[in-house]
Amino acid sequence: MKKALLILFIFTFCNQIIVAQKETTVLSIKNTANAPTINKNIYGHFAEHLGRSIYGGFFVGDTSKIPNTAGVRNDIIDALKKLKIPNLRWPGGCFADTYHWKDGIGPKENRPTIVNQWWGGTTEDNSFGTHDFLNLCELLGAEPYLSGNVGSGTVQELSDWVQYANFGGKSPMSDLRKKNGRTAPWKVKIWGIGNEAWGCGGNMKPDYYAGEYRKYATFMSDWENTGGLMRIASGASDADYNWTETLMKNIPGSMLGGVAMHHYSVIEWNKKGDAVDFTEGQYFTTMKEALKMDELITKHGAIMDKYDPEQKIALVVDEWGGWYDVEKGSNPGFLYQQNTMRDAVLAGATLNIFNNHADRVRMANLAQCVNVLQAVILTDKAKMILTPTYHVMQMYSVHQDAKLLPITINSPLYTYNGETLPALSASASKDKNGLVHISLVNIDSKKENKIEIDIKELGIKNVSGNLLASPKLQDFNSFDNPTKIQPTAFKGFEIKKGKLVITVPPFSVIMLEGK
Incomplete structure (x- = not known):
């Protein structure tokens, strides 16, 4: 009996060791x-004219009692500098394809208003425009990423914007820029040609959009930036691999700096769940959607490899993050939500995926920077807080431009x-x-x-x-x-x-x- 007990004890002890080892x-x-470098632009951000992102977020106006520089909150500037923000995307999003940039330049009192038809139906006064945004990027030391209007704009309008922002010589647009107070060009390198062309950007078919892209890209000339412009095509939503295939097949690589892809971690589009009061089941589903990013990048990347085996064209995930129901009592069109530990682990896991795909993913933009969706900063009048996602982005900033292991x-x-x-x-x-x-x-x-x-x-x-x-x-x-x-x-x-x-x-x- 004692021998049997001793054998049982030894078996149990050894089994516990094996289990511990497995754990x-x-x-x-x-x-x-030969590992790739993790491009710093993977850690980019997104500022759309949406809810309180720009007005009441970044921009309070130069008469505000909140300390500001040319109307932009100083506390936000300081926080984003500490985050080492590498690039900032503006003005949208869906808003970009209704935005006409000339409405946002010149004396502020002469600027026309615009109704934000996508986000809340609010009227904006265009007091935050091209100069305000590009000067903000200079303050931050961040690359501006301008999203051009293809849905309701024209080729000439986008071509003029490039000339206005970038041309250092004499031309109608550079003369206009100087008249509005800016002598030196900003030399904006990163340009999006439309946004979500399959949806709010015009409900286009991929073949049609590929043709539009080629037309717009043709007239976006630039002699100021070494290597020319990085032109980014409006890419797929989630697993629409046909969209990526069509663009890669029909757009010459010489015209294409990047192909975008959007993926949000959403429980259900019609029932997103509360940002704070969520169950473990909702948490699990959110994590499942977040981790799906790895599969999406792998499959979109494989399609791109067929046409671009040298991987010269970047996969740009310029919208990603968690999307939940808006905070109770807030405007449903403003997409204002709180930010919990769920968002922290979502951000960390997603950034790990981007880092490990650094050969193809060379730019990404968290949606969004201030007061919208998975924001890194929230404001309430003069108050400002940093969210858990902010802290993850700051912790991970050490990976920027480092060699992948x-x-x-x-x-x-x-x-x-x-x-x-x-x-x-x-x-x-x-x-x-x-x-x-x-x-x-x-x-x-x-x-x-x-x-x-x-x-x-x-x-x-x-x-x-x-x-x-x-x-x-x-x-x-x-x-x-x-x-x-x-x-x-x-x-x-x-x-x-x-x-x-x-x-x-x-x-x-x-x-x-x-x-």
């Missing part, structure tokens, strides 16, 4: 010489109601100073996960880290408690015999630095 995920990182990971599973998702995601890079950064996300709502990394090959001896976490998935930063969620020093790791062992808390984001 530690091995993450391998390769220092590969390819990873291999066999993630444990996050299980809910019989469905499973990979619980862990990661990306890694090495910057110009030789610092290695490893970003880790655990989407599991209840369970911590352990990761083991062999760091001998990377030459890492010392490790430090930051953690973004909170007790509840539904936690958020409010105007009453603006610092409830913010990064803290991370100590949940140890180095043993050249291996880094990390305990990743549930629904958390970690950034490790090794040197």
Whole structure:
């Protein structure tokens, strides 16, 4: 009997060791010489004339008591500088294909109004226009990304805008720019030719839009930027692979700098769910939609590879993020929503996907920057808060223009109601100073996960880290408690015999630095 009990004890003990071993995920990182660089523009942002994004967000006017520079809030400028914002997309979105840029230049008192037919039916006075936006980008040190009007505009209108913004010599448009107070051109390099042409940009068929793109692109000449303009085609919604195939087949590569793709993490379009008061089932579905980004990039990228094997054309994910029901009592056309730990892990997991596809994805734009959808900044009159998504974007800014370190990971599973998702995601890079950064996300709502990394090959001896976490998935930063969620020093790791062992808390984001 004692012998039988001893055998049972040994079996149980060994089984526990095996289970414990299985619970530690091995993450391998390769220092590969030919790996791509993570383009800083992956960390771009989006500012559409939508709700309180521009008016009441970025722009309060130069007579406001809120401290500002030429009408743009100083606190927002400072926050975005700390974020190292690489580019900013404007004026839309759907709004772009109803926007006529000449209405937003010249003396503000002479500018006509415009009804925002897409977002709330509000009347705008055009007081924030081309000069305001491009000067803001200069203040931020960010590349402007101008989205041109194809849906209701003309080839001449877009051609004139390029000349107005970029031409340094004498011409009707450069003379007009100088008359309006700006002598030197801004030399805007990144231009979108329409937005969501399959929908709000004109409900076009892909063949028709390809022809329109070729026509518009032909007349967008530029002699100011080295290498010319980066012209970006209005790309697919989600898994519309035929759209990408049609564009790549019908537009010469010499005319195409990038092809856009939009994907939002939405539970159901007709029933998006509350931004704060959500269930685990809704959280799981949101994460499922977020992780779908990897499949979308892989399949769109494979189509692009057929026509562009040297990968000269960028896949530009210029709208992404979580989309929920608007906050109770707010204008439904303003798309104002709170930002919780759900959004933090969504952002971290998505950015890991972008980093790991750095060979093809060379630009992306979180939707949106201020007061709209998955915003990094929220304002209420003079008050301003930084959201959990802001903190993730700031933590990940170390990856900008760093060399990708390819990873291999066999993630444990996050299980809910019989469905499973990979619980862990990661990306890694090495910057110009030789610092290695490893970003880790655990989407599991209840369970911590352990990761083991062999760091001998990377030459890492010392490790430090930051953690973004909170007790509840539904936690958020409010105007009453603006610092409830913010990064803290991370100590949940140890180095043993050249291996880094990390305990990743549930629904958390970690950034490790090794040197």
